[in-house]
Amino acid sequence: MAKISPMMALPVVVFAGFVGLAFVGMGREDPENLPSAREGKAAPAVALSDFPGKESFANETLRDGEVKLVNYWASWCGPCRAEHPSLTALSEEGVAIYGVNYKDQLGNAQSFLEELGDPYAGVGRDENGRMALDWGLYGVPETYVIDGEGTIVLRFAGPITAKVLEQTIRPAMEKAAE
16 A cells, blocks of 8 residues: 655645635624624724715714714725615615715715715715724725614624615614614
């Protein structure tokens, strides 16, 4: 019987390791749900530049006793465009949504809102991404459900679709209202 050298066995061992990691990853409850260290904690400080012609928001806004959303978006973000009708529908229902325009050029961001409408009760610019770092942003779009005391109840990474709205965002808003 021929002996297998350690060098010949290495690829098999590495492959087996990858297979093991894949099985562990598939066992997760929701593979699209990214963990957030911020949920259950106070929302980090709001540090935004003005968005000309728009109402801004501040730390106090997030602690005004009402449930609200904070939505990070950018004009260059395709999924932000896709989720915009869901944000508009929420806004028309009276949900306060505060927008953070992330690393965007002002003219492009203004054109985005002019074209699609402005669902935001307040909006500011995070030109260099510093606020996003403090909030633990993975990318845009990303939406946070904030309770009336300013605590993050949910962080959702990705576009808010009709399904996400009904199965994730609305339940989190109900929880935040308790």
